[in-house]
Amino acid sequence: MAMPKGPQAFPRSEYLRRLSAVKAEMKRRGVDALVVKSTANITYLSGYTSKTGSTPQALIVDARDEEPSFIACRKDAPAAIHQTFIRRDRIFGYPEALLADPEKDGWDAVIDLILESGLGRKCIGIEARLFPTQTLEKFKTRALEAKIVDVGKSVDWIKGIKSELEIAYMRESAAITDAGMLRAKEVIRPGVTEADAAAEIIATLIRGANGKAGTDVAGFFLCAAPRTSTCHIRWAEDVFRQGSQVNLCFGGVRHGYVSPLMRTFSIGKPSDQLRRLHDAEVAGLEAALAVIKPGATCSDVAAASNTTLRKYGFEKESRCGYAVGIEWVEPTASIKEGDSTILKPNMTFDLMLGNWIGEDLGCVISETFRVTETGVETFSCLPREIFEI
Amino acid sequence: MAMPKGPQAFPRSEYLRRLSAVKAEMKRRGVDALVVKSTANITYLSGYTSKTGSTPQALIVDARDEEPSFIACRKDAPAAIHQTFIRRDRIFGYPEALLADPEKDGWDAVIDLILESGLGRKCIGIEARLFPTQTLEKFKTRALEAKIVDVGKSVDWIKGIKSELEIAYMRESAAITDAGMLRAKEVIRPGVTEADAAAEIIATLIRGANGKAGTDVAGFFLCAAPRTSTCHIRWAEDVFRQGSQVNLCFGGVRHGYVSPLMRTFSIGKPSDQLRRLHDAEVAGLEAALAVIKPGATCSDVAAASNTTLRKYGFEKESRCGYAVGIEWVEPTASIKEGDSTILKPNMTFDLMLGNWIGEDLGCVISETFRVTETGVETFSCLPREIFEI
Incomplete structure (x- = not known):
């Protein structure tokens, strides 16, 4: 049996409303896709509350698409299928081997997904303050032709007014x-x-x-x-x-x-x-x-x-x-x-x-x-x- | 009544033994003072287990001194007096106003302490992977004459063998x-x-x-x-x-x-x-x-x-x-x-x-x-x- 969708914290329309606000802000900033790293912001935009500690995970809001994509370690991906409104074909699990790889980590998988989504030459927004220097460098060197911009706390400010x-x-x-x-x-x-x-x-x-x-x-x-x-x-x-x-x-x-x-x-x-x-x-x-x-x-x-x-x-x-x-x-x-x-x-x-x-x-x-x-x-x-x- | 020292998790000699191992590693790397940011490593070297979330705090191991210094937000400093073996005159609380200051944060207070301790032209070790880019930049620009080096996970490796x-x-x-x-x-x-x-x-x-x-x-x-x-x-x-x-x-x-x-x-x-x-x-x-x-x-x-x-x-x-x-x-x-x-x-x-x-x-x-x-x-x-x- 495949992992069933569980009862969700909010109706789909509520998540789409929040995403619309985020996309409006992305448009204002000229951002084509936003990589959301803050776990609170991921919860806000998807309903995901499973705990993955410091393991890399991200919600990617692509301005072209109604729904975001979510990527996490493979053993955490079923939790996203269960807890979030996101279509299962937009939920990605990267190999667990990346968790203890000295050369690569989950962020390489996130960047791979961005590149495979045709965003390699687009403007990618990130919450820069949440990234260690090494990961920021990874974004810049691996997505060389993309423009990487810091969106600051813009999702947090949108999240500040509750429904x-x-x-x-x-x-x-x-x-x-x-x-x-x-x-x-x-x-x-x-x-x-x-x-x-x-x-x-x-x-x-x-x-x-x-x-x-x-x-x-x-x-x-x-x-x-x-x-x-x-x-x-x-x-x-x-x-x-x-x-x-x-x-x-x-x-x-x-x-x-x-x-x-x-x-x-x-x-x-x-x-x-x-x-x-x-x-x-x-x-x-x-x-x-x-x-x-x-x-x-x-x-x-x-x-x-x-x-x-x-x-x-x-x-x-x-x-x-x-x-x-x-x-x-x-x-x-x-x-x-x-x-x-x-x-x-x-x-x-x-x-x-x-x-x-x-x-x-x-x-x-x-x-x-x-x-x-x-x-x-x-x-x-x-x-x-x-x-x- | 001043905050009393509480019962400590380990005897003072145990903390001094751990610090000796860290100082030996510092010597090997030519590091004069180590800024420990990892909360687990701070617990290891001091006994501090109070939770301060994402508020800046650091243990500073100065090779010249028997005991380290600890600096945290002022309202958390009494917890360090109570929980750790560290002398109270080596425990510092920075003003709480820094918590929501748009220009400065607790790391400015940490850097001030380093500079005031006569370490401004010395070799300062940090756990670089734990710092966002902005904070790393702050260390480099505010402690211009110091040499800032990444000590990687060296404290974590020492901590790996238990007593x-x-x-x-x-x-x-x-x-x-x-x-x-x-x-x-x-x-x-x-x-x-x-x-x-x-x-x-x-x-x-x-x-x-x-x-x-x-x-x-x-x-x-x-x-x-x-x-x-x-x-x-x-x-x-x-x-x-x-x-x-x-x-x-x-x-x-x-x-x-x-x-x-x-x-x-x-x-x-x-x-x-x-x-x-x-x-x-x-x-x-x-x-x-x-x-x-x-x-x-x-x-x-x-x-x-x-x-x-x-x-x-x-x-x-x-x-x-x-x-x-x-x-x-x-x-x-x-x-x-x-x-x-x-x-x-x-x-x-x-x-x-x-x-x-x-x-x-x-x-x-x-x-x-x-x-x-x-x-x-x-x-x-x-x-x-x-x-x-």
């Missing part, structure tokens, strides 16, 4: 995230190991919420005292203690889409210092939410947050948010002063008021939101408070 | 992997969703085994019928059915070290076709194990496996194994014909007899092993059989 169908997945992933936070409230107890709590929370993120399973596990960070001044520790070989603070950051996943959330937990009454910082963060977050609407800039939102934080005596060193969607952080707009990105309906962001001050104080709260026609919708249903246990 | 302390973690991670497989045998049942089974298995990998918690979640792949001809699907929104086959691949983690394992499950009696392929794989795997000893080459091991597989009428397209350790795959030796790497005691590999044939057949079995003084030690205690449910 209603994508927003639905972001809401589902937020419901899963909320379920994980509520599970955390049940399992974080003095004497419990951080690992046992993480096991319960992550299992919840996979089981999902409202009959919708989590389809992957995204980043998961549990920074408990004395590690609350940092933010990217998975968890430690330690137990929770009476009086301890726990900063949690994670996101449920639906078909690649993540709605991350941060909340601060306190086993027992929070310290006055923690309470003051948290109050400032909530005020900053709510000041930011109040100015979000189409036409405002990322800079406006950041300024509202920063001004409020300063009134409370705090200063946020880092940006207070970033575009979010497939695979968590999108590499485009930042909510920071000076970022002139103009907000449009259905842009989605993680508004992130984490502050890590010196070596002894850190407190987190965030909201994942979309810009609506008139303002803002936050996806989480959880209160903006320190979760006391 | 007894590292082997102990690989055994612990294998025990966790085994616990996960046994949990899979309990939870995979007709009518159960793949996500619910994954939740239980992953929770087991985090809770750990023998009182040793999993310290992270490594790759996790559950490819159930009709998806058994591919290998990197997390899990699907589907239920298991009577008669279904399930291919599982995952690994427990201890302080970064992974011992991956693959096993094939069958709900009900396996088909004759599946049985034949599995028998061939077990025979190939055991033929490979029989030739492993110091002095044999990776090619010898692969030839033993491939010859045996062929006797059973199968051909394995891909390499049948790779060096394994911190963060799963190490980018050095492959168990494939033609790889002349000579096996030495305490090299560790994932011997991987997965075969994915066409679009309808795939079957997996693997063993993580170390080369001993006289032969081989496999870490898993599980039988080499199709797990019938």
Whole structure:
């Protein structure tokens, strides 16, 4: 039996709409075919979510064709048949022998496909920042007569405005995230190991919420005292203690889409210092939410947050948010002063008021939101408070 | 309170031993200071396992100094104080503002540190393949008077031979992997969703085994019928059915070290076709194990496996194994014909007899092993059989 097409994350028309937007941008740039390397962008344009680590793979958008082509290592190609809307004769698997070949790699197979598709003298767009020098050189020397141009983050910017169908997945992933936070409230107890709590929370993120399973596990960070001044520790070989603070950051996943959330937990009454910082963060977050609407800039939102934080005596060193969607952080707009990105309906962001001050104080709260026609919708249903246990 | 040093994965003497080996290689290459970018190599040389995604960070090994320096984004620096053996005055955090700066990034801070350390006219080694072109250019233009040389995978090759302390973690991670497989045998049942089974298995990998918690979640792949001809699907929104086959691949983690394992499950009696392929794989795997000893080459091991597989009428397209350790795959030796790497005691590999044939057949079995003084030690205690449910 051949690999059957599976249920797809989106209808074919949705993928064709996205591809049309990409092709319009290609036309504007004079690009005949685009080699998409970013795994998030591949997911966006095809539905492919299988994980191939660092193995070369690419989606090739040829301006002449309705559907793109996808090429990956041969053992990963059946996953593309199953998961994507792409016709099976446009899905290519290169020999697995290329994975450990000292002379060639999967990119040679990608370039072969480009050359065989009659694109050898055309203008080929690539996401140059994602390629190591050696691979860039390979493109230039093997496709000598082609013109290779960098399209920068143009697919990422197109991907930045979500459709209603994508927003639905972001809401589902937020419901899963909320379920994980509520599970955390049940399992974080003095004497419990951080690992046992993480096991319960992550299992919840996979089981999902409202009959919708989590389809992957995204980043998961549990920074408990004395590690609350940092933010990217998975968890430690330690137990929770009476009086301890726990900063949690994670996101449920639906078909690649993540709605991350941060909340601060306190086993027992929070310290006055923690309470003051948290109050400032909530005020900053709510000041930011109040100015979000189409036409405002990322800079406006950041300024509202920063001004409020300063009134409370705090200063946020880092940006207070970033575009979010497939695979968590999108590499485009930042909510920071000076970022002139103009907000449009259905842009989605993680508004992130984490502050890590010196070596002894850190407190987190965030909201994942979309810009609506008139303002803002936050996806989480959880209160903006320190979760006391 | 300043961030305290936490319990470390290895004693200081173990890190200094590793650094001595790296410095000897630097001397051989005429390198004065080495900028380590690979996250697995940073873990190896410092104990740092906090996750910073794509944010620039580097360990700088200066030949003149006993300890290396570590530089990361400011909010990640406290994690290095806590997790690593490195003196706190050698741990540097660069401003978070660099994360979304259109002109500069964290690599500018790394280069600043190099220049301030009096290395501006010295020979600086880098792992060039890990850098995008723009960053390489930045090194060359900002450190104009330094000599920048590519050290290739030299740290990875040093890391390839484990100490007894590292082997102990690989055994612990294998025990966790085994616990996960046994949990899979309990939870995979007709009518159960793949996500619910994954939740239980992953929770087991985090809770750990023998009182040793999993310290992270490594790759996790559950490819159930009709998806058994591919290998990197997390899990699907589907239920298991009577008669279904399930291919599982995952690994427990201890302080970064992974011992991956693959096993094939069958709900009900396996088909004759599946049985034949599995028998061939077990025979190939055991033929490979029989030739492993110091002095044999990776090619010898692969030839033993491939010859045996062929006797059973199968051909394995891909390499049948790779060096394994911190963060799963190490980018050095492959168990494939033609790889002349000579096996030495305490090299560790994932011997991987997965075969994915066409679009309808795939079957997996693997063993993580170390080369001993006289032969081989496999870490898993599980039988080499199709797990019938």
